[in-house]
Amino acid sequence: MSAARLVAPAVAIRPFEPHDLALTMDVWSRACEASHPFLDRGFLQQARRVLRDGLASGNTLVYDDDGIKGFIRISASSLDAIFVDPAHQRRGIGTQLLEQSRQDADELTLAVFVENQGAILFYHRHGFYVLQRRLYPPAGRDVLVMRWERP
Amino acid sequence: MRIRPSTPADLDAIAAVINDAARAYRGVIPADRWHEPYMPRHELESEIASGVSFWVAEEEGRLLGVMGIQDKGEVALVRHAYVPTARQRGGVGTRLLRHVQGLVDKPILIGTWADASWAIAFYRRNGFDVVPDDERNRLLRTYWSIPERQVETSVVLARAAQRA
Numbered sequence: 001m002s003a004a005r006l007v008a009p010a011v012a013i014r015p016f017e018p019h020d021l022a023l024t025m026d027v028w029s030r031a032c033e034a035s036h037p038f039l040d041r042g043f044l045q046q047a048r049r050v051l052r053d054g055l056a057s058g059n060t061l062v063y064d065d066d067g068i069k070g071f072i073r074i075s076a077s078s079l080d081a082i083f084v085d086p087a088h089q090r091r092g093i094g095t096q097l098l099e100q101s102r103q104d105a106d107e108l109t110l111a112v113f114v115e116n117q118g119a120i121l122f123y124h125r126h127g128f129y130v131l132q133r134r135l136y137p138p139a140g141r142d143v144l145v146m147r148w149e150r151p
Numbered sequence: 152m153r154i155r156p157s158t159p160a161d162l163d164a165i166a167a168v169i170n171d172a173a174r175a176y177r178g179v180i181p182a183d184r185w186h187e188p189y190m191p192r193h194e195l196e197s198e199i200a201s202g203v204s205f206w207v208a209e210e211e212g213r214l215l216g217v218m219g220i221q222d223k224g225e226v227a228l229v230r231h232a233y234v235p236t237a238r239q240r241g242g243v244g245t246r247l248l249r250h251v252q253g254l255v256d257k258p259i260l261i262g263t264w265a266d267a268s269w270a271i272a273f274y275r276r277n278g279f280d281v282v283p284d285d286e287r288n289r290l291l292r293t294y295w296s297i298p299e300r301q302v303e304t305s306v307v308l309a310r311a312a313q314r315a
Contacts (some may be wrong), residue, residue, distance in 0.1 A: 129156035133222035
Protein backbone atom coordinates (compact mmCIF):
# COMPACT_ATOMS: atom_id res chain seq x y z
CA MET A 1 0.00 0.00 0.00
CA SER A 2 1.64 3.25 -1.06
CA ALA A 3 1.41 6.51 0.81
CA ALA A 4 -0.21 8.07 -2.23
CA ARG A 5 -3.44 6.24 -1.32
CA LEU A 6 -3.75 8.47 1.74
CA VAL A 7 -3.77 11.66 -0.29
CA ALA A 8 -7.10 12.95 -1.52
CA PRO A 9 -7.37 12.03 -5.20
CA ALA A 10 -6.78 14.83 -7.68
CA VAL A 11 -9.20 13.12 -10.05
CA ALA A 12 -12.84 13.37 -9.25
CA ILE A 13 -15.96 12.12 -10.89
CA ARG A 14 -18.51 14.60 -9.65
CA PRO A 15 -21.81 16.15 -10.66
CA PHE A 16 -21.70 18.79 -13.38
CA GLU A 17 -21.75 22.36 -12.05
CA PRO A 18 -22.77 25.46 -14.03
CA HIS A 19 -19.17 26.74 -14.18
CA ASP A 20 -18.20 23.52 -16.07
CA LEU A 21 -20.31 24.49 -19.07
CA ALA A 22 -17.63 25.89 -21.39
CA LEU A 23 -15.09 23.11 -20.78
CA THR A 24 -17.76 20.41 -21.05
CA MET A 25 -18.98 21.80 -24.39
CA ASP A 26 -15.34 21.89 -25.57
CA VAL A 27 -14.95 18.19 -24.74
CA TRP A 28 -18.16 17.47 -26.65
CA SER A 29 -17.00 19.44 -29.71
CA ARG A 30 -13.61 17.75 -29.89
CA ALA A 31 -14.98 14.27 -29.26
CA CYS A 32 -17.81 14.75 -31.73
CA GLU A 33 -15.46 16.00 -34.42
CA ALA A 34 -13.27 12.92 -33.96
CA SER A 35 -16.01 10.28 -33.77
CA HIS A 36 -18.85 11.75 -35.84
CA PRO A 37 -17.26 13.20 -39.00
CA PHE A 38 -20.29 11.94 -40.95
CA LEU A 39 -22.78 14.29 -39.27
CA ASP A 40 -23.73 17.49 -41.03
CA ARG A 41 -23.21 20.93 -39.57
CA GLY A 42 -26.91 21.71 -39.17
CA PHE A 43 -27.53 18.63 -37.06
CA LEU A 44 -24.43 19.27 -34.95
CA GLN A 45 -25.56 22.82 -34.18
CA GLN A 46 -28.94 21.51 -33.09
CA ALA A 47 -27.30 18.77 -30.98
CA ARG A 48 -25.06 21.39 -29.37
CA ARG A 49 -28.09 23.47 -28.31
CA VAL A 50 -29.90 20.42 -26.94
CA LEU A 51 -26.87 19.40 -24.92
CA ARG A 52 -26.19 22.91 -23.58
CA ASP A 53 -29.79 23.24 -22.41
CA GLY A 54 -29.79 19.70 -21.03
CA LEU A 55 -26.62 20.10 -18.97
CA ALA A 56 -28.40 22.59 -16.74
CA SER A 57 -31.08 20.06 -15.87
CA GLY A 58 -28.80 17.66 -13.99
CA ASN A 59 -28.07 13.96 -14.56
CA THR A 60 -24.52 14.72 -15.68
CA LEU A 61 -21.26 13.53 -14.16
CA VAL A 62 -17.96 15.02 -15.23
CA TYR A 63 -14.48 13.55 -15.04
CA ASP A 64 -12.42 16.39 -13.62
CA ASP A 65 -8.67 15.83 -13.66
CA ASP A 66 -7.16 19.28 -13.75
CA GLY A 67 -9.92 20.22 -16.19
CA ILE A 68 -12.91 18.40 -17.65
CA LYS A 69 -11.72 15.35 -19.61
CA GLY A 70 -15.07 13.64 -20.13
CA PHE A 71 -18.71 13.51 -19.09
CA ILE A 72 -21.71 11.22 -19.03
CA ARG A 73 -25.44 11.89 -18.99
CA ILE A 74 -27.89 9.27 -17.72
CA SER A 75 -31.57 9.92 -17.15
CA ALA A 76 -33.81 7.17 -15.77
CA SER A 77 -32.62 4.10 -17.68
CA SER A 78 -31.35 5.98 -20.71
CA LEU A 79 -27.69 6.67 -21.40
CA ASP A 80 -28.04 9.96 -23.26
CA ALA A 81 -24.41 10.88 -23.80
CA ILE A 82 -20.89 9.80 -22.94
CA PHE A 83 -17.97 11.74 -24.39
CA VAL A 84 -14.25 11.71 -23.60
CA ASP A 85 -11.75 14.26 -24.90
CA PRO A 86 -9.92 12.54 -27.81
CA ALA A 87 -6.58 13.56 -26.30
CA HIS A 88 -7.42 11.52 -23.20
CA GLN A 89 -9.16 8.50 -24.68
CA ARG A 90 -8.05 4.88 -24.12
CA ARG A 91 -7.14 5.57 -20.51
CA GLY A 92 -10.24 4.20 -18.84
CA ILE A 93 -12.03 7.53 -18.37
CA GLY A 94 -15.15 6.37 -20.23
CA THR A 95 -15.16 3.10 -18.30
CA GLN A 96 -14.96 4.91 -14.96
CA LEU A 97 -17.74 7.31 -15.90
CA LEU A 98 -19.97 4.47 -17.07
CA GLU A 99 -19.31 2.22 -14.07
CA GLN A 100 -19.88 4.96 -11.54
CA SER A 101 -23.05 6.27 -13.12
CA ARG A 102 -24.70 2.86 -13.55
CA GLN A 103 -23.90 1.49 -10.10
CA ASP A 104 -27.50 1.93 -9.01
CA ALA A 105 -29.08 1.06 -12.37
CA ASP A 106 -30.49 -2.32 -13.36
CA GLU A 107 -30.72 -1.55 -17.06
CA LEU A 108 -29.65 1.08 -19.57
CA THR A 109 -30.59 1.77 -23.17
CA LEU A 110 -28.73 3.98 -25.65
CA ALA A 111 -28.61 4.87 -29.31
CA VAL A 112 -25.33 5.01 -31.23
CA PHE A 113 -24.79 5.93 -34.88
CA VAL A 114 -24.01 2.81 -36.95
CA GLU A 115 -20.87 4.53 -38.29
CA ASN A 116 -19.43 5.00 -34.80
CA GLN A 117 -17.80 1.57 -34.60
CA GLY A 118 -15.36 2.47 -31.85
CA ALA A 119 -18.26 3.38 -29.57
CA ILE A 120 -20.19 0.22 -30.51
CA LEU A 121 -17.19 -1.88 -29.44
CA PHE A 122 -16.86 0.18 -26.22
CA TYR A 123 -20.49 -0.52 -25.34
CA HIS A 124 -20.08 -4.21 -26.21
CA ARG A 125 -17.08 -4.41 -23.89
CA HIS A 126 -19.37 -3.09 -21.17
CA GLY A 127 -22.12 -5.62 -21.68
CA PHE A 128 -24.45 -3.84 -24.11
CA TYR A 129 -26.07 -5.74 -26.97
CA VAL A 130 -27.95 -4.51 -30.03
CA LEU A 131 -31.74 -4.42 -29.73
CA GLN A 132 -32.49 -2.92 -33.13
CA ARG A 133 -31.36 -0.59 -35.86
CA ARG A 134 -33.60 2.32 -36.70
CA LEU A 135 -33.62 5.66 -38.44
CA TYR A 136 -32.83 8.63 -36.21
CA PRO A 137 -34.82 11.30 -38.07
CA PRO A 138 -33.07 14.44 -36.71
CA ALA A 139 -29.80 13.28 -38.27
CA GLY A 140 -31.31 11.37 -41.19
CA ARG A 141 -29.07 8.44 -40.24
CA ASP A 142 -29.43 5.02 -38.69
CA VAL A 143 -28.63 4.27 -35.08
CA LEU A 144 -28.25 1.02 -33.21
CA VAL A 145 -30.34 0.84 -30.07
CA MET A 146 -28.24 -1.00 -27.50
CA ARG A 147 -29.21 -2.31 -24.10
CA TRP A 148 -27.50 -3.42 -20.94
CA GLU A 149 -29.12 -5.35 -18.11
CA ARG A 150 -27.43 -5.99 -14.81
CA PRO A 151 -26.33 -9.68 -14.97
CA MET B 152 -29.81 -24.53 -21.60
CA ARG B 153 -29.71 -20.76 -21.29
CA ILE B 154 -29.70 -18.18 -24.10
CA ARG B 155 -27.95 -14.92 -23.29
CA PRO B 156 -26.20 -12.06 -25.12
CA SER B 157 -22.48 -12.60 -25.63
CA THR B 158 -19.92 -10.63 -23.65
CA PRO B 159 -16.32 -9.84 -24.61
CA ALA B 160 -15.27 -12.73 -22.32
CA ASP B 161 -17.05 -15.12 -24.72
CA LEU B 162 -15.19 -14.08 -27.86
CA ASP B 163 -12.55 -16.82 -27.79
CA ALA B 164 -15.16 -19.49 -27.03
CA ILE B 165 -17.42 -18.16 -29.81
CA ALA B 166 -14.55 -18.24 -32.29
CA ALA B 167 -13.78 -21.82 -31.18
CA VAL B 168 -17.42 -22.90 -31.72
CA ILE B 169 -17.51 -21.26 -35.16
CA ASN B 170 -14.18 -22.73 -36.19
CA ASP B 171 -15.13 -26.21 -35.00
CA ALA B 172 -18.48 -26.18 -36.76
CA ALA B 173 -17.08 -24.55 -39.90
CA ARG B 174 -14.72 -27.51 -40.45
CA ALA B 175 -17.78 -29.16 -41.99
CA TYR B 176 -17.41 -26.67 -44.87
CA ARG B 177 -14.02 -28.06 -45.87
CA GLY B 178 -14.29 -29.80 -49.24
CA VAL B 179 -17.95 -28.69 -49.47
CA ILE B 180 -17.87 -24.95 -50.10
CA PRO B 181 -15.70 -23.52 -52.92
CA ALA B 182 -12.03 -24.16 -52.09
CA ASP B 183 -11.10 -20.50 -52.61
CA ARG B 184 -13.59 -19.47 -49.86
CA TRP B 185 -12.32 -21.96 -47.27
CA HIS B 186 -9.68 -20.89 -44.81
CA GLU B 187 -8.72 -21.90 -41.32
CA PRO B 188 -9.44 -20.60 -38.86
CA TYR B 189 -12.66 -19.83 -40.64
CA MET B 190 -13.37 -16.90 -38.32
CA PRO B 191 -10.38 -15.28 -36.62
CA ARG B 192 -11.15 -13.37 -33.44
CA HIS B 193 -10.42 -9.97 -34.99
CA GLU B 194 -13.05 -10.65 -37.67
CA LEU B 195 -15.54 -11.44 -34.93
CA GLU B 196 -14.81 -8.08 -33.30
CA SER B 197 -15.16 -6.32 -36.62
CA GLU B 198 -18.58 -7.96 -37.08
CA ILE B 199 -19.65 -6.73 -33.63
CA ALA B 200 -18.48 -3.22 -34.54
CA SER B 201 -20.68 -3.51 -37.64
CA GLY B 202 -23.71 -4.13 -35.47
CA VAL B 203 -23.91 -7.93 -35.25
CA SER B 204 -25.15 -9.03 -31.83
CA PHE B 205 -24.13 -12.54 -30.88
CA TRP B 206 -26.35 -14.70 -28.70
CA VAL B 207 -25.00 -17.82 -27.10
CA ALA B 208 -26.58 -21.04 -25.85
CA GLU B 209 -24.89 -22.12 -22.66
CA GLU B 210 -25.16 -25.10 -20.36
CA GLU B 211 -23.10 -25.57 -17.20
CA GLY B 212 -20.74 -22.85 -18.32
CA ARG B 213 -20.11 -24.41 -21.74
CA LEU B 214 -21.04 -22.76 -25.02
CA LEU B 215 -23.29 -25.06 -27.07
CA GLY B 216 -23.93 -22.72 -29.95
CA VAL B 217 -23.84 -19.17 -31.23
CA MET B 218 -26.08 -17.08 -33.48
CA GLY B 219 -25.59 -13.49 -34.63
CA ILE B 220 -28.41 -11.16 -35.58
CA GLN B 221 -27.80 -7.98 -37.56
CA ASP B 222 -30.59 -5.49 -38.03
CA LYS B 223 -30.18 -3.85 -41.43
CA GLY B 224 -33.19 -1.53 -41.25
CA GLU B 225 -35.90 -3.11 -43.43
CA VAL B 226 -34.77 -6.64 -42.63
CA ALA B 227 -32.67 -8.45 -40.06
CA LEU B 228 -30.01 -10.98 -40.99
CA VAL B 229 -29.10 -14.12 -39.11
CA ARG B 230 -25.30 -14.12 -39.24
CA HIS B 231 -22.73 -16.68 -38.15
CA ALA B 232 -25.02 -19.33 -36.70
CA TYR B 233 -23.07 -22.37 -35.53
CA VAL B 234 -23.49 -25.38 -33.32
CA PRO B 235 -20.45 -27.68 -32.94
CA THR B 236 -20.88 -30.79 -35.07
CA ALA B 237 -21.04 -33.08 -32.01
CA ARG B 238 -23.92 -31.07 -30.51
CA GLN B 239 -26.05 -30.79 -33.65
CA ARG B 240 -29.57 -32.32 -33.78
CA GLY B 241 -29.99 -31.50 -30.09
CA GLY B 242 -32.28 -28.51 -30.43
CA VAL B 243 -29.60 -25.87 -29.72
CA GLY B 244 -29.92 -24.16 -33.11
CA THR B 245 -33.71 -24.12 -32.91
CA ARG B 246 -33.62 -22.49 -29.45
CA LEU B 247 -31.21 -19.83 -30.70
CA LEU B 248 -33.22 -19.21 -33.86
CA ARG B 249 -36.49 -18.84 -31.93
CA HIS B 250 -34.79 -16.48 -29.54
CA VAL B 251 -33.46 -14.12 -32.22
CA GLN B 252 -36.78 -14.34 -34.10
CA GLY B 253 -38.44 -13.06 -30.93
CA LEU B 254 -36.11 -10.05 -30.83
CA VAL B 255 -37.02 -8.52 -34.17
CA ASP B 256 -40.31 -7.42 -35.68
CA LYS B 257 -39.13 -7.40 -39.29
CA PRO B 258 -38.47 -10.05 -41.94
CA ILE B 259 -35.49 -12.24 -41.15
CA LEU B 260 -33.13 -13.32 -43.93
CA ILE B 261 -30.51 -16.03 -43.66
CA GLY B 262 -27.58 -16.47 -46.03
CA THR B 263 -25.56 -19.64 -46.20
CA TRP B 264 -23.53 -21.72 -48.63
CA ALA B 265 -25.59 -23.40 -51.37
CA ASP B 266 -23.67 -26.62 -50.67
CA ALA B 267 -24.22 -26.55 -46.88
CA SER B 268 -27.14 -28.96 -47.21
CA TRP B 269 -27.34 -29.63 -43.45
CA ALA B 270 -27.71 -25.92 -42.73
CA ILE B 271 -30.39 -25.44 -45.39
CA ALA B 272 -32.27 -28.48 -44.05
CA PHE B 273 -32.12 -26.98 -40.54
CA TYR B 274 -33.63 -23.66 -41.65
CA ARG B 275 -36.28 -25.48 -43.72
CA ARG B 276 -37.33 -27.49 -40.67
CA ASN B 277 -37.72 -24.16 -38.91
CA GLY B 278 -40.06 -22.64 -41.48
CA PHE B 279 -37.64 -20.91 -43.87
CA ASP B 280 -37.53 -21.40 -47.67
CA VAL B 281 -34.77 -20.80 -50.20
CA VAL B 282 -35.67 -17.73 -52.28
CA PRO B 283 -35.42 -17.85 -56.10
CA ASP B 284 -32.04 -16.98 -57.68
CA ASP B 285 -32.95 -13.50 -58.96
CA GLU B 286 -34.29 -12.49 -55.56
CA ARG B 287 -31.23 -14.04 -53.89
CA ASN B 288 -28.90 -11.95 -56.05
CA ARG B 289 -30.76 -8.76 -55.22
CA LEU B 290 -30.90 -9.50 -51.47
CA LEU B 291 -27.24 -10.51 -51.20
CA ARG B 292 -26.08 -7.38 -53.04
CA THR B 293 -28.35 -5.16 -50.95
CA TYR B 294 -27.83 -6.47 -47.44
CA TRP B 295 -24.57 -8.41 -47.41
CA SER B 296 -20.99 -7.34 -48.17
CA ILE B 297 -19.64 -10.41 -49.92
CA PRO B 298 -17.50 -10.90 -53.02
CA GLU B 299 -19.45 -11.37 -56.25
CA ARG B 300 -18.06 -14.90 -56.52
CA GLN B 301 -19.77 -15.76 -53.25
CA VAL B 302 -23.17 -14.61 -54.53
CA GLU B 303 -23.37 -17.50 -57.03
CA THR B 304 -22.40 -20.07 -54.41
CA SER B 305 -24.80 -18.86 -51.71
CA VAL B 306 -28.47 -19.20 -50.93
CA VAL B 307 -30.80 -16.87 -49.07
CA LEU B 308 -33.63 -18.20 -46.96
CA ALA B 309 -36.70 -16.30 -45.79
CA ARG B 310 -39.95 -17.20 -44.09
CA ALA B 311 -42.51 -17.73 -46.83
CA ALA B 312 -45.06 -15.47 -45.14
CA GLN B 313 -42.54 -12.67 -44.66
CA ARG B 314 -41.04 -12.60 -48.14
CA ALA B 315 -40.16 -8.97 -48.95
